[in-house]
Amino acid sequence: MISLAVLEPGGDAATALYIVSFSLFILGLKQGTHPSTAKRGNLIAAVGMAVAVVTTLLLDGMGNWGLVAIGLAIGSAVGAYASIKVKMTEMPQMVALYNGVGGGAVALIAWSEIRHGIHIGGAMPLEDLIPTLLAAIIGSVSFWGSNIAFAKLQDLIPTRPLAVPGQQIINAVLGIGVIVLAIVIAINNDPPSQFLFILILVAAAILGNLVVLPIGGADMPVVISMLNAFTGLSAAAAGFALQNVALIVAGTLVGSSGTILTMEMATAMNRSVANILFSGFGGAPAAASGSGEQRPVTSIGAQDAAIKLAYADTVVIVPGYGLAVAQAQHAVKEMANQLESRGVTVNYAIHPVAGRMPGHMNVLLAEADVPYEQLKEMDEINPEMSRTDVAVVIGANDVTNPAAKNDPNSPIAGMPIIEVSEANEVIVIKRSLSTGFAGIDNDLFYEPNTSMLFADAKAAAGEIAAEIEQL
Amino acid sequence: MSLFTEFTIFVLAIFVGFEVISKVPTTLHTPLMSQTNAIHGIVMLGGLIVLGYAGDGLEYVIGTIAVAFGAINIVGGFMVTDRMLGMFAKKPKPKADAKAGDGKGGGAGK
Numbered sequence: 001m002i003s004l005a006v007l008e009p010g011g012d013a014a015t016a017l018y019i020v021s022f023s024l025f026i027l028g029l030k031q032g033t034h035p036s037t038a039k040r041g042n043l044i045a046a047v048g049m050a051v052a053v054v055t056t057l058l059l060d061g062m063g064n065w066g067l068v069a070i071g072l073a074i075g076s077a078v079g080a081y082a083s084i085k086v087k088m089t090e091m092p093q094m095v096a097l098y099n100g101v102g103g104g105a106v107a108l109i110a111w112s113e114i115r116h117g118i119h120i121g122g123a124m125p126l127e128d129l130i131p132t133l134l135a136a137i138i139g140s141v142s143f144w145g146s147n148i149a150f151a152k153l154q155d156l157i158p159t160r161p162l163a164v165p166g167q168q169i170i171n172a173v174l175g176i177g178v179i180v181l182a183i184v185i186a187i188n189n190d191p192p193s194q195f196l197f198i199l200i201l202v203a204a205a206i207l208g209n210l211v212v213l214p215i216g217g218a219d220m221p222v223v224i225s226m227l228n229a230f231t232g233l234s235a236a237a238a239g240f241a242l243q244n245v246a247l248i249v250a251g252t253l254v255g256s257s258g259t260i261l262t263m264e265m266a267t268a269m270n271r272s273v274a275n276i277l278f279s280g281f282g283g284a285p286a287a288a289s290g291s292g293e294q295r296p297v298t299s300i301g302a303q304d305a306a307i308k309l310a311y312a313d314t315v316v317i318v319p320g321y322g323l324a325v326a327q328a329q330h331a332v333k334e335m336a337n338q339l340e341s342r343g344v345t346v347n348y349a350i351h352p353v354a355g356r357m358p359g360h361m362n363v364l365l366a367e368a369d370v371p372y373e374q375l376k377e378m379d380e381i382n383p384e385m386s387r388t389d390v391a392v393v394i395g396a397n398d399v400t401n402p403a404a405k406n407d408p409n410s411p412i413a414g415m416p417i418i419e420v421s422e423a424n425e426v427i428v429i430k431r432s433l434s435t436g437f438a439g440i441d442n443d444l445f446y447e448p449n450t451s452m453l454f455a456d457a458k459a460a461a462g463e464i465a466a467e468i469e470q471l
Numbered sequence: 472m473s474l475f476t477e478f479t480i481f482v483l484a485i486f487v488g489f490e491v492i493s494k495v496p497t498t499l500h501t502p503l504m505s506q507t508n509a510i511h512g513i514v515m516l517g518g519l520i521v522l523g524y525a526g527d528g529l530e531y532v533i534g535t536i537a538v539a540f541g542a543i544n545i546v547g548g549f550m551v552t553d554r555m556l557g558m559f560a561k562k563p564k565p566k567a568d569a570k571a572g573d574g575k576g577g578g579a580g581k
Contacts, residue, residue, distance in 0.1 A: 039556040071535040075542025083551035098508035105540035112521035250513035256488025359500030366558040
């Protein structure tokens with residue numbers, strides 16, 4: 001067997017190179033704090049990765065080069081193809097898939113480690129065995145959970161919450177069972193039982209499926225962030241098992257990032273992470289709203305909307321997931337261009353959980369060349385709302401519902417919202433009066449200063465742009 | 472490397488991670504996620520290591536898939552992040568000065 005075998009695993013040279021590598025990751029992430037430097041930061045992190053990979057390939061003990069080449073070639077080709085082909089509206093699916101393969105890789109590595117321990121014979125040291133078991137559990141949960149998240153985002157399975165009776169009990173039994181199995185393996189570690197290990201992988205897989213299946217579409221920002229954190233933790237655990245400092249640091253950085261995003265998303269919904277994971281929100285109230293009373297709404301056409309917008313001084317556009325579904329970002333930008341050419345100030349109000357993942361709307365609008373400065377965060381734009389002439393809600397629903405502020409009994413009571421009803425006039429572009437994810441009526445639609453434009457977001461934005469041009 | 476050395480590194484990395492990531496603006500959260508997906512591709516090192524001592528058919532398969540999964544994360548993650556950040560970077564901002572005066576000025580410094 002050929003081996004380059006220049007570096008000793010765990011030796012000074014290899015460790016020094018790994019330190020260079022993770023330092024570059026941290027530098028790269030630091031540059032990611034501003035759009036003007038983020039692209040360079042990404043390159044710096046990629047260089048760090050190249051250092052880590054080359055260092056590992058030079059380690060003593062590397063081998064099976066043909067398989068290494070096959071794995072690298074297939075993975076690189078798939079990754080490159082997907083990254084070029086993916087539409088910006090599909091980024092949540094892509095990140096869900098990347099979370100999944102990351103977790104899957106860790107679970108497979110853990111399995112290989114166990115087999116390696118068995119081959120060597122004798123007791124597997126607990127300081128290797130315990131992190132290996134943790135890596136297997138978290139990796140398997142993330143792999144299967146992410147696959148379900150992907151399937152929901154891609155509409156392969158219904159996005160509404162799917163729950164089986166006694167779900168919480170089944171989850172609890174599976175969770176406890178996995179831990180008990182891990183303890184049994186750790187106690188009888190001479191040698192560890194591969195059969196029980198595979199049982200752990202399977203139980204964790206079922207758990208991953210069952211935890212994500214009951215979670216509805218609009219809670220996806222939290223789920224994706226959390227799975228992101230899980231994959232990071234699983235990589236750190238694998239780092240402990242393999243005593244590899246690059247894996248420990250890189251995995252922990254990813255875990256921190258996912259954790260921060262998870263907390264921010266939950267805060268933006270005014271719900272705890274536990275509530276999002278275990279409540280199956282949105283299923284029950286949806287049925288109740290069918291009986292809803294008929295309240296009068298004001299309906300307008302594209303021409304009237306164009307007139308309202310064209311004679312405004314300030315317009316705020318509030319995008320939501322519907323904008324992504326309709327692929328309306330370019331049409332909306334064209335509408336904004338028309339308004340700006342008439343001297344109207346246009347800004348965009350982005351709710352933290354608008355869309356299906358953190359920052360989803362920002363990426364869509366950036367794709368349509370909306371300048372970074374016009375993308376306003378919720379806390380930044382809300383004080384401006386009362387001085388806004390027209391707010392245009394495109395494909396957003398629950399995040400604009402004044403009931404969150406006014407009705408303490410509302411399921412979304414206390415959730416921070418974009419306060420569009422403070423604007424002088426509101427235009428809501430929406431296909432129908434149907435409820436949003438929370439399954440409740442949006443009081444905004446029935447307010448006296450609100451006009452409904454019933455249409456597809458992309459078609460409506462295009463028509464309004466054309467009407468403004470002719471004014 | 473002793474277990475305690477590893478734990479020291481782990482704990483310090485948590486603090487560094489929180490410190491750095493909490494400064495990333497919400498606008499860049501999607502590229503942040505895809506970039507951390509790429510950094511998570513570091514698990515490919517684990518795949519390479521276990522493939523190095525794989526000894527039977529099953530281990531060959533497991534190791535090769537682990538390496539391929541890691542490579543998907545690395546290549547796909549960095550490339551798609553680069554693509555997205557390119558969209559944020561290209562901003563001709565012809566009207567930027569029109570809005571610079573509306574009281575938000577402080578943030579523009581640097």
